[in-house]
Amino acid sequence: MAEQLEILNTDAHRALAMHPLGGDHPHMVQIVVSEVERAASCCPVMLAKSPDTGRFAIVALFGFKQGEILVEGADTGNAAFLPYDLQRQGFFAADDNIAVDLAHPRFAAGGTIPLFDHTGAPTDDMRLIQRAIGQLMSGAAQTEQFIATLVQERLVEPVDITLSFDDGETMSLNGLYTVSGEALSALDDSRIIRLFRSGWLQAALGIRLSLQQVGLLARRRNERLAGNLATSWA
Known part of the structure; x- marks a missing residue:
């Protein structure tokens, strides 16, 4: 469906309402570095290379393959972690304004969440979207710096x-990367301190430790398989 972008306007869009999420929750979502620690609390956080540019991005895994969501509550937008990129679905930065894509599934008929209140002020839900867009914009450069530091320090491993x-x-988790615990431990004190003071050490450890979430998601997948099998026998 073609985009129908309009600059968000209090008068023109006073009656516009949205759904909590626009369409199905993807199994992999790109995030910024400020989201790593929260994401790592409920799902694996990895690095993935763009097939077009070859550059790394940080991604949160909610499932192991397309169409599969294994993080509890994620399919309804009620997971412990909701990425900024999903929070702002249907909304885009446009210079100093916010644009809205009226063709996006988030604005399909039946939406119950208003963007503006009766006075024309943004609702709390709309303020969260404004914040998400701001965090994505400010976090882009920080994320590039963080990834560049990981690569420079040779901390990235498949x-x-x-x-x-x-x-x-x-299933094999192909094309994904993490932070090497061995390489991290081998850094001298001055480089560790530099990582810590820049805030990168916490994020690097978050990525490394989030590998534990892989096993939890795998167990949840097996539990779901067992439930489906029991249902088919009933």
Whole structure:
């Protein structure tokens, strides 16, 4: 569906309402560095290379393949972590303004969340979207600096994880990267202090430690498979 971008205007869009999410929750979402620690509390956080540019981005995994959501509450927008990129679905920065894509599924008929109150002021939900857009814009340069530092310090390593499930399916997490614990431990004190004072050390550790979430999501997937199997036998 073609975009129908309009600059958000209190008068023109006073009656516009939205859904909590626009369409299905993706299984992989790009995030900025300020989101890493919150994301790592409920899902694996990895680095992924763009097939077009070859540059790294930080991504949060909500499932192991397209169409699969394993983080509790994520499919309804009620997970412990909701990425800024999903919070702002249907809204875009346009110079000093916010543009809205009226063709986006978030604005399909039946939306119940107003953008403006009766006085024309942004609602609390709209203020969260404004904040999300601001965080994405300010976080882009910080994220590039963080990733450049990881690469410069040779802290990035490929993820080598193969998962076997109760239905016989085997999955490998291909094309994903994490922070090397061994390389991180090998850094001298001055470089560790530099990472810490820049705020990058906490994010690097968050990415590394979030690998524990892979096993939790795999167990949830097996539990879901078992539930589906029991239902099919009933």
